[in-house]
Amino acid sequence: RSSDLQYRINAFHAFVITMLSLCIALACGLRLSYIYDHFLQFAASAAILSFALSILLYLKSLCAAESELAPGGNSGNPLYDFFIGHELNPRLGTFDLKYFCELRPGLIGWTLINLAMLMK
Numbered sequence: 001r002s003s004d005l006q007y008r009i010n011a012f013h014a015f016v017i018t019m020l021s022l023c024i025a026l027a028c029g030l031r032l033s034y035i036y037d038h039f040l041q042f043a044a045s046a047a048i049l050s051f052a053l054s055i056l057l058y059l060k061s062l063c064a065a066e067s068e069l070a071p072g073g074n075s076g077n078p079l080y081d082f083f084i085g086h087e088l089n090p091r092l093g094t095f096d097l098k099y100f101c102e103l104r105p106g107l108i109g110w111t112l113i114n115l116a117m118l119m120k
Helices: 013-025 032-038 037-059 077-083 097-119
Strands: none
Touching: 013 097, 032 037, 032 097, 037 077, 037 097
């Protein structure tokens, strides 16, 4: 079907590049324990950014075509639709925000946080 979205699955490569970059940064004197020491600030920033992005994407979904809306997130109840997700695959151009936010910073960042906790 032509309506199926195509994704480039390169998580392993992104993970390897991230870990190699981390090794280089550690060799140059980066303290990974910085993440541990400032965890509350990172958590608060992530919550604020997530909420702001959620509002932006919900407002963007109000202008989306009916075919782009998620069946479960198109109930007519704005509060329910906001939390379930109104648009099925929110994109900025060809950049899929849902795919990016779920996988790249989340899973690779989780590894970095675990390593930072281990270093402390």
